Amino acid sequence: MFGWEFPPHILGGLGTASYGLTKGMAECGDMDITFVIPKPHGDEDKSFAHIVGAGNTPVAWRDVSWDYVAHRQGNCMDPQEYFNLRDHIYADFNYLHTNDLGCIEFSGRYPDNLLEEINNYSIVAGVIARTYDCDVIHSHDWLTYPAGIHAKQVTGKPLVIHVHATDFDRSRGNVNPTVFAIEKDGMNWADHIITVSNLTRRTVIEKYGIDPAKVTTVHNAVEPLSPEIMAIQMPRNPREKVVTFLGRITMQKGPEYFVEAAAQVLRKTDNVRFVMAGSGDMMNKMIRLAAQRNISDHFHFTGFLRGKQVYEMLKASDVYIMPSVSEPFGISPLEAMQVGVPSIISKQSGCAEILNNVIKTDYWDVDAMADAIYSIISYPAMYEQLKVEGKREVDEIKWVYAGKKVIDIYHKVMQR
Amino acid sequence: MKTICFYFQIHQPFRLKRYRFFDIGNDHYYYDDFNNDEIMTRIAHRSYLPANQILLEMIKNSNGKFKVAFSISGVALEQLEIYVPEFIDSMKELAKTGCVEFLSETYAHSLASLRDPDEFVKQVKEHDDKIEMLFGQRPKVFRNTELIYSDEIACMIASMGFKGCITEGAKHILGWKSPNYLYNSTAVPKLKLLLKNYKLSDDITFRFSNYEWSEYPLTADKYMGWINSLPETEQVINLFMNYETLGELQPRESGIFEFMKALPYFAEQMGITFSTPTEVISKLKPVDSLSVLHPISWADEERDTSAWLGNLLQNEAFDKLYSVGERVRLCDDRRLKQDWNYLQTSDHFYYMCTKFLADGAIHSHYSPYDSAYEAFTNYMNVLSDFIVRVKEQYPDSIENEELNSLITTIRNQASEIELLKKELKITHDEKVTKKSVAKAAKTAEKVTKKAAVKAEPKKSEAKPKIKKTTKSKE
Numbered sequence: 001m002f003g004w005e006f007p008p009h010i011l012g013g014l015g016t017a018s019y020g021l022t023k024g025m026a027e028c029g030d031m032d033i034t035f036v037i038p039k040p041h042g043d044e045d046k047s048f049a050h051i052v053g054a055g056n057t058p059v060a061w062r063d064v065s066w067d068y069v070a071h072r073q074g075n076c077m078d079p080q081e082y083f084n085l086r087d088h089i090y091a092d093f094n095y096l097h098t099n100d101l102g103c104i105e106f107s108g109r110y111p112d113n114l115l116e117e118i119n120n121y122s123i124v125a126g127v128i129a130r131t132y133d134c135d136v137i138h139s140h141d142w143l144t145y146p147a148g149i150h151a152k153q154v155t156g157k158p159l160v161i162h163v164h165a166t167d168f169d170r171s172r173g174n175v176n177p178t179v180f181a182i183e184k185d186g187m188n189w190a191d192h193i194i195t196v197s198n199l200t201r202r203t204v205i206e207k208y209g210i211d212p213a214k215v216t217t218v219h220n221a222v223e224p225l226s227p228e229i230m231a232i233q234m235p236r237n238p239r240e241k242v243v244t245f246l247g248r249i250t251m252q253k254g255p256e257y258f259v260e261a262a263a264q265v266l267r268k269t270d271n272v273r274f275v276m277a278g279s280g281d282m283m284n285k286m287i288r289l290a291a292q293r294n295i296s297d298h299f300h301f302t303g304f305l306r307g308k309q310v311y312e313m314l315k316a317s318d319v320y321i322m323p324s325v326s327e328p329f330g331i332s333p334l335e336a337m338q339v340g341v342p343s344i345i346s347k348q349s350g351c352a353e354i355l356n357n358v359i360k361t362d363y364w365d366v367d368a369m370a371d372a373i374y375s376i377i378s379y380p381a382m383y384e385q386l387k388v389e390g391k392r393e394v395d396e397i398k399w400v401y402a403g404k405k406v407i408d409i410y411h412k413v414m415q416r
Numbered sequence: 417m418k419t420i421c422f423y424f425q426i427h428q429p430f431r432l433k434r435y436r437f438f439d440i441g442n443d444h445y446y447y448d449d450f451n452n453d454e455i456m457t458r459i460a461h462r463s464y465l466p467a468n469q470i471l472l473e474m475i476k477n478s479n480g481k482f483k484v485a486f487s488i489s490g491v492a493l494e495q496l497e498i499y500v501p502e503f504i505d506s507m508k509e510l511a512k513t514g515c516v517e518f519l520s521e522t523y524a525h526s527l528a529s530l531r532d533p534d535e536f537v538k539q540v541k542e543h544d545d546k547i548e549m550l551f552g553q554r555p556k557v558f559r560n561t562e563l564i565y566s567d568e569i570a571c572m573i574a575s576m577g578f579k580g581c582i583t584e585g586a587k588h589i590l591g592w593k594s595p596n597y598l599y600n601s602t603a604v605p606k607l608k609l610l611l612k613n614y615k616l617s618d619d620i621t622f623r624f625s626n627y628e629w630s631e632y633p634l635t636a637d638k639y640m641g642w643i644n645s646l647p648e649t650e651q652v653i654n655l656f657m658n659y660e661t662l663g664e665l666q667p668r669e670s671g672i673f674e675f676m677k678a679l680p681y682f683a684e685q686m687g688i689t690f691s692t693p694t695e696v697i698s699k700l701k702p703v704d705s706l707s708v709l710h711p712i713s714w715a716d717e718e719r720d721t722s723a724w725l726g727n728l729l730q731n732e733a734f735d736k737l738y739s740v741g742e743r744v745r746l747c748d749d750r751r752l753k754q755d756w757n758y759l760q761t762s763d764h765f766y767y768m769c770t771k772f773l774a775d776g777a778i779h780s781h782y783s784p785y786d787s788a789y790e791a792f793t794n795y796m797n798v799l800s801d802f803i804v805r806v807k808e809q810y811p812d813s814i815e816n817e818e819l820n821s822l823i824t825t826i827r828n829q830a831s832e833i834e835l836l837k838k839e840l841k842i843t844h845d846e847k848v849t850k851k852s853v854a855k856a857a858k859t860a861e862k863v864t865k866k867a868a869v870k871a872e873p874k875k876s877e878a879k880p881k882i883k884k885t886t887k888s889k890e
Contacts, residue, residue: 264438265437268437268438268440357770357789359787359789359790359793360786360787367436370436370438371436371437371793371797372789374437374797375437375789375792375797378437379732379792379793379796381728381729381731381732381733381792382729382732382789382793384728385727385728385729385770385789389770
């Protein structure tokens with residue numbers, strides 16, 4: 001498997017999803033998974049997959065001793081592996097910028113020279129593909145498609161690509177041609193394409209012109225919450241309700257619709273507070289909009305939340321809302337439901353396809369959204385039903401089931 | 417000798433329009449007229465009207481041997497009167513044949529029998545009045561909303577003077593017993609029970625045009641053959657279904673009307689008769705009594721009331737609705753009472769069902785909402801506005817009982833004044849005999865005025881606030 005992010009060092013939903021899926025597949029048994037990431041930190045969970053760092057893989061021959069390798073990157077990989085990989089260098093890459101071990105440095109993030117990093121990643125993939133034996137190659141998101149294609153060319157094994165998002169979702173239509181070319185190339189080479197929702201599946205079929213027969217939807221799932229998160233207790237004001245928006249404040253997430261809905265609700269009641277948690281390029285605009293609507297005294301901005309803060313915010317909320325304009329899947333409402341917060345999501349989110357005990361509205365339908373918020377905060381039965389049934393529902397959405405579907409797809413492509 | 421008892425239900429709710437929370441307190445009209453009109457007209461033209469025509473033909477061709485019973489909810493009648501008045505005429509024509517019986521039920525197709533006995537009795541009366549007014553016969557047999565029945569309900573029905581009741585032949589109540597007999601209630605032995613044969617009823621309602629059914633195609637002689645081959649002792653086969661089955665659920669192209677038309681012919685051949693519920697009750701003797709502790713209905717696999725009151729949402733809405741029941745009955749605002757009826761219709765609760773098993777599909781099929789949550793939100797918003805209106809009628813601080821006595825006082829006010837006036841007149845007459853005519857007239861005028869002034873504040877001193885409200889209404 002080729003991935004870009006892996007917990008605990010994640011920047012977005014991609015890492016969480018790749019991690020959950022891999023773990024779920026491992027739980028199905030009879031799997032031997034090698035997971036390649038650009039830059040391991042050594043604190044990744046290695047219990048269910050063998051993790052190989054692209055940044056630790058030599059692409060140019062260096063005469064180094066066992067002890068030196070162990071000293072340099074022993075925390076991330078067994079030194080023996082380094083030498084195995086070194087035996088499979090297939091061309092001279094000394095013209096590239098390599099370090100004392102003959103490895104290319106990766107940031108593992110989304111730097112400005114991202115395209116160069118993607119290219120380097122596929123070069124390294126060649127070495128890795130020659131070293132490790134495999135039956136199927138699986139690439140997560142466009143960053144790793146070139147690596148997957150390269151590995152397929154080297155080994156002749158089937159390639160499965162996993163579309164977590166397309167550039168159409170990220171840009172709201174203004175597609176970057178380079179990114180589109182990489183995505184399209186990956187889809188053409190792939191023996192099978194997995195999408196995270198039917199919404200994304202349609203995009204792949206319609207916008208990228210892919211044969212529907214080779215595109216399958218495997219919906220994402222959620223990891224069960226750890227006991228320490230479940231134990232978080234937040235002080236609550238029983239007279240005031242809290243409605244929370246949590247995510248990047250960008251055009252894709254539809255924050256302006258949340259502000260408008262809040263203004264509608266506040267016209268009718270005032271025992272409710274609205275929180276916009278997160279940061280993004282539209283934050284200042286949203287602050288201005290809230291002031292313009294004259295609701296700033298009930299509308300709050302927290303800035304970026306990380307780790308445990310996210311769950312603290314959720315636990316202090318009565319309603320979670322995600323008015324995304326276009327969301328390939330959207331794991332965060334599932335997380336809100338896990339801690340028992342009733343959720344309102346837009347029909348344009350992938351997760352709306354599998355959730356029943358949430359309220360779904362069109363992202364532009366501010367009236368419906370306001371109505372749903374009002375209903376949850378004023379009718380106790382509504383809150384209770386969504387809370388209890390929502391939690392029950394989301395607890396049944398497990399990565400193991402998603403893993404099984406992916407394994408079925410593997411069997412199918414291997415028979416071909 | 418076997419007899420078939422056909423009974424059709426006609427019901428359509430007043431569907432609510434999309435009612436947002438900011439409409440609460442501003443907009444007091446709750447109904448989706450366009451949709452209601454559209455649905456009612458469509459169903460009437462595809463099903464009710466042609467089906468009436470067919471039934472009329474069948475009755476005439478069989479010389480009155482074919483008989484049928486109807487249960488039409490008050491809310492459906494109201495909609496039919498507004499949107500498809502020709503249906504009422506067609507029904508009147510059917511009624512004239514004397515082969516049609518109308519059954520009693522709650523006016524609003526409500527679930528009042530489960531919560532509010534006073535409301536239940538009131539609605540049954542209201543419904544029977546309407547049926548009598550339109551079709552000239554007073555119902556004798558009762559059929560509760562969605563065939564809901566329990567021992568408790570049996571007592572209420574019997575006390576209203578009904579001889580019989582129609583309900584579901586639920587498997588968990590009958591056990592090994594067959595629904596094809598007349599039973600009576602354990603709680604009230606004089607109340608006889610007609611049980612729906614759900615297998616044979618569903619064969620027509622759900623399976624008639626199903627290609628995958630092993631018995632497809634169902635023909636009239638095959639169907640009658642099944643009934644004929646039932647054990648000799650089984651006397652009555654109760655086929656209860658929605659009237660929409662003919663023409664809407666099973667479209668005309670499926671041949672449902674021809675199937676119906678052929679039934680009396682084969683029935684006669686096999687010596688099977690048709691009866692109305694009243695005839696069955698008066699002719700047959702109950703073979704056994706049935707005890708039903710928990711309410712049963714004809715819905716879903718469970719045959720209980722969970723389709724309407726199965727989750728938190730439904731229960732909350734139901735409790736909120738009936739919490740104002742007594743208040744609504746106390747007031748006499750016509751529009752308020754009308755809304756009160758429409759809001760009680762069981763369909764509103766049906767839309768809030770969250771059962772996502774086999775029956776979930778059926779639930780969502782009939783619902784105008786995308787989800788149960790949306791249905792709840794919309795209904796609660798409407799209900800909130802309704803409750804605000806109820807509270808505006810009388811101040812919140814007065815208990816229902818106190819209010820009741822005050823209202824009685826106010827209502828009797830007029831007759832009491834009348835009484836006092838009469839008394840005055842008597843005294844005045846006595847005076848006339850004593851004094852001269854001219855003088856007496858003058859005094860009398862004065863006294864009357866005085867008395868009237870006296871009587872007025874005396875009656876209203878109880879609560880000035882209340883007086884105001886009643887006065888403004890008048």
